[in-house]
Amino acid sequence: MCVAARRSFRRVRIIPFPAALAAIEAMMSDTVPANRRRRKFLDIRKPISKRQAVISAIAIWAVFFGIWAGAAASGMVNELLVPAPQKVLVTLYELFAERGFASDVLISILRVLVAFLAASAVAIPLGIMMGSFPAIEGIVNPFVSAWRYLPAPSFIPVLLMWFGTGEAPKLALLFIGVVFFLITLVMDHTKNVRNELIETALTLGAGRGTIVRSVILPAVLPNIVVAMRQMLAVTWTYLVIAEIVASTTGIGAMMMRARRFLHTDEIMAGIIVIGALGLLFDILFARLHKRLFPYLQEKGR
Amino acid sequence: MSDAILKLTDVSKSFDLGNGRTLEAISGVNFDVKRNEICVILGPSGCGKSTVLRMIAGLETPTSGSLVLEGRSIEGPGRDRGMVFQAYTSFDWLSVRRNVEFGMKINGVPSGERRDRAEHYIKLVGLTKFADAYPTQLSGGMRQRVAIARTLANDPELLLMDEPFGALDAETRWHMQELLVEIAESAETTIVMVTHDIEEAIFLADKIVFMSRHPGRVKTEIVPDFKGGRRIAEKEKVIELDGYSEIEREIMRLMREEGAKD
Numbered sequence: 001m002c003v004a005a006r007r008s009f010r011r012v013r014i015i016p017f018p019a020a021l022a023a024i025e026a027m028m029s030d031t032v033p034a035n036r037r038r039r040k041f042l043d044i045r046k047p048i049s050k051r052q053a054v055i056s057a058i059a060i061w062a063v064f065f066g067i068w069a070g071a072a073a074s075g076m077v078n079e080l081l082v083p084a085p086q087k088v089l090v091t092l093y094e095l096f097a098e099r100g101f102a103s104d105v106l107i108s109i110l111r112v113l114v115a116f117l118a119a120s121a122v123a124i125p126l127g128i129m130m131g132s133f134p135a136i137e138g139i140v141n142p143f144v145s146a147w148r149y150l151p152a153p154s155f156i157p158v159l160l161m162w163f164g165t166g167e168a169p170k171l172a173l174l175f176i177g178v179v180f181f182l183i184t185l186v187m188d189h190t191k192n193v194r195n196e197l198i199e200t201a202l203t204l205g206a207g208r209g210t211i212v213r214s215v216i217l218p219a220v221l222p223n224i225v226v227a228m229r230q231m232l233a234v235t236w237t238y239l240v241i242a243e244i245v246a247s248t249t250g251i252g253a254m255m256m257r258a259r260r261f262l263h264t265d266e267i268m269a270g271i272i273v274i275g276a277l278g279l280l281f282d283i284l285f286a287r288l289h290k291r292l293f294p295y296l297q298e299k300g301r
Numbered sequence: 302m303s304d305a306i307l308k309l310t311d312v313s314k315s316f317d318l319g320n321g322r323t324l325e326a327i328s329g330v331n332f333d334v335k336r337n338e339i340c341v342i343l344g345p346s347g348c349g350k351s352t353v354l355r356m357i358a359g360l361e362t363p364t365s366g367s368l369v370l371e372g373r374s375i376e377g378p379g380r381d382r383g384m385v386f387q388a389y390t391s392f393d394w395l396s397v398r399r400n401v402e403f404g405m406k407i408n409g410v411p412s413g414e415r416r417d418r419a420e421h422y423i424k425l426v427g428l429t430k431f432a433d434a435y436p437t438q439l440s441g442g443m444r445q446r447v448a449i450a451r452t453l454a455n456d457p458e459l460l461l462m463d464e465p466f467g468a469l470d471a472e473t474r475w476h477m478q479e480l481l482v483e484i485a486e487s488a489e490t491t492i493v494m495v496t497h498d499i500e501e502a503i504f505l506a507d508k509i510v511f512m513s514r515h516p517g518r519v520k521t522e523i524v525p526d527f528k529g530g531r532r533i534a535e536k537e538k539v540i541e542l543d544g545y546s547e548i549e550r551e552i553m554r555l556m557r558e559e560g561a562k563d
Contacts (some may be wrong), residue, residue, distance in 0.1 A: 039530040109325035200390040200448070203358055204404035204455050205380025214407065295393050 048234055086122060090268040101254065105273060108239055108250040111167070116228075116235045123182035130183070131190020131220070132212050144183050152177030160246055170242040182231045189223035190216060196257030208294040222230040222293045228287035236278050306491060307459060308359065309506035312366035313351060321432050327352055328364070329518040330539065334459075334508075339485055339492045339532075341506035342500070343552070345559040350495045351463055357493060358384045358461050370458060380408055383452035387464040389444045391436035391451075398432045398449050399421065404455030422450040425484060442473035446480070453488055462494040466501070475536050478504055482534040504539050507532075511552065513559050519525025520555065 018221075019058035041044070048056075065085050072084035073079050095101035130137040152173055159169040193216050201215045243252025251270050290297060302529055314327040327349045332343055334340045356368060360377035368375040370382070382403070394399050401419040410418070423432050426446035436444050452460055460478040466474040474492045485492055496502055502509050502524050513520040527544025539545060 146406075194388070194390075196386045196388045196390045197392065199358075199360055199378070199405075200384065200386065201403075202360065202378040203380070203382055203384040203457075203461070204452070205408050210407050215392065218392070221394075295392070295437050 007141070028111065028178065039188055064115050080262055081107065082263055083268065088265045088268045088272070090271060091263075092133050092266040095254075095266065095269055103272075104250050104254050106242065106275070109277065110233050111170055112232070112239050112248065112252070115171045116178060116232055118171070119175050119179040119182055119229060119231075119235075120274065122185055126210065127183045127186025127224075128190050128217060128220065130187040132216055133195075137187065140183075140186070144180050147176075148180040148184060152238060153245075156242075156245055165246055168241075172249060173242045174235055176237045178231050181234065182227060185227040185231070186224055188221075189227060190220045192223075193219045225285065225289050225292065229282060229289070232281055232285065233278060236281075304335065305470050306336045306371050307334040307351070307493070308367075308369045309333070309357075310367045310369070311355070312353070312356065312363045312368060314349070314356065315364045327356075327363075328518045330517070331512050331521055332519055332522065334491060334493055337485075337489055338507045338513055339494065339505055340508050340510060341502040341507075342493065342495045342510045342512060343497065343502040344512035344517070344520075344554055345514055346497060348514035349518075350497075350512050352517070353512070354384075354461055354463050354493060354495045354560055357422070357459070358382050360384075364448070369416065371552075380404065380455055381458040382458035382461055383455055383459070384461040384463065385445070385452055385465045386450045387467045389436070391439075391444050391447050393432055393435065394435050396435060397439070397447050399429070399493050400436065401451045403451060408455065417472065419450075420456050422427040422454040424451045425453070426480065442469050442477055445469065445477060449481075449484065453484070458491065460492045461513040462492065463494055465494070467496075467498075467538050474501075479534050479536060481505060481510075484532075485508070499549060499556070500540075502552070503545065503548055504536055509552075511555055515556075515562055523552070528563050558560075 048260045068085050071081055072079065072087075090118060126140065130140055155176055156169070156173060159172050163169040163172060197215055198211055201211050206214070232253075239250070243250040244256050247253040250271075251274055254269040255267045258270070309330055309332055312330040314325060315323040315325045318324050330353060332340075332399065340355060344350045348535075351439065352361060356363050357370075357375065359375050359382065359390070375382075392403060395403065398419055400452060401423055402415045405415045405418060407528050420429075422434075423429055424450055426452065428443060428446055429441065436447055439447070449460075466477050469477060482505065484490065494505065506523075506525060509523040511520045511523060511526065512518065523547055525544075527542050527548065
């Protein structure tokens with residue numbers, strides 16, 4: 001095996017990515033376990049070590065930034081359109097430190113949170129009621145499912161006419177974009193609460209209110225948090241649309257201003273901030289899920 | 302043993318198949334259950350035994366006939382008929398203790414009494430060490446014990462069980478069967494249980510109601526009197542008794558007759 005490895009090293013000049021990973025890993029590990037079946041890089045459904053996961057994650061980003069930096073430095077691309085990553089990072093720092101970008105970021109976050117909380121406040125109770133009571137589903141669902149197929153951005157012109165250019169049209173767009181999907185997700189998850197749980201509660205003497213409050217709600221809550229996590233990502237998408245189309249504040253507006261002056265670095269800085277915020281909120285939701293539902297962590301389902 | 306507390310008279314149930322046709326699933330079922338009795342409904346699959354149990358629970362309504370519990374007609378589900386299902390029904394978001402307290406809590410039992418009674422029934426099913434664990438941390442057999450303790454703690458007139466040990470492995474199943482005999486003795490509970498497991502029926506039952514299918518009706522009632530009217534909580538002792546194998550053969554013959562109907 002060793003001989004084979006050495007031979008392959010001699011033959012191949014450029015170390016392929018998997019081999020490079022394995023080499024890095026070998027350098028980082030201080031003991032070499034003897035007598036162990038050598039792991040293949042591609043093992044079907046064998047979980048990888050934490051170290052390999054970290055190295056892989058860093059490596060893929062290193063490759064990405066490497067190509068970007070290389071392309072910019074070599075002059076293969078127009079510097080105006082593709083600024084070097086280090087330039088973008090400097091711009092990002094300047095935006096925050098010297099040009100009050102933090103207030104744009106803050107207002108974007110506030111828009112997302114206000115609209116998303118409003119949508120959740122409507123969608124969660126309504127979705128649970130629809131999933132619990134077919135009579136309510138019968139009334140609301142024909143309405144909701146039609147709205148779901150209308151792309152939220154198609155409302156922008158009319159929202160602008162109705163609400164002017166203040167916060168209202170932006171919040172309304174985010175709300176419309178999210179609420180109908182969230183209602184449907186919550187309703188579907190509620191319907192999936194197992195019948196035996198409800199029937200058990202019935203034979204313990206529970207009434208309708210108790211069943212909805214003390215059985216259906218806690219049973220569906222973990223899935224609602226997952227649905228909220230998915231829909232929050234969608235809210236960010238609509239935020240950027242809202243701010244690009246009609247706004248003078250927020251991350252999207254800053255990016256559109258930058259476009260007018262060909263400040264590509266600022267646009268890219270904006271993209272990075274949006275990505276980082278999305279990731280941050282996603283992590284927060286994952287933490288929240290773990291904190292709220294400790295009983296799901298122990299043994300799976 | 303005193304008189305019947307549950308009485309089923311000419312209970313029938315038909316399902317509408319659409320286009321004007323109906324399927325008679327249950328036809329003219331009659332039987333009684335006495336106080337503190339363990340009554341096992343046994344029969345081949347498709348005989349409607351679960352449907353009968355669900356009608357006793359009030360989760361289904363009969364097309365005709367009457368179900369009377371202690372002189373009152375059964376209309377819908379209620380706390381006097383607690384049900385244990387084959388599928389796990391533990392409320393995963395509550396600890397074992399809070400699961401067992403659930404019925405008492407929604408029925409307004411004061412918290413001190415609730416705690417004492419939960420403690421008692423958790424001990425009865427042997428889960429004292431796991432009282433503060435979540436059901437997701439427990440094995441299948443333990444989860445069924447939580448369900449049994451939760452139902453008993455709610456003090457029902459009838460404990461209804463729909464193949465409660467069907468999802469368990471063989472060893473856990475017979476431990477649970479023995480435990481159930483002990484519980485029935487010490488908690489003085491009336492139990493109506495559905496199973497298709499012949500051995501389980503003979504071991505547990507004071508009376509077996511054997512159902513036939515197409516349509517489902519009571520074919521015969523069998524009293525395993527070889528046990529001498531006693532409850533024996535060790536399975537091998539029951540199997541060793543004279544008369545066990547005769548009754549087992551008789552029930553197998555009945556099952557085969559039903560099987561030949563296809």
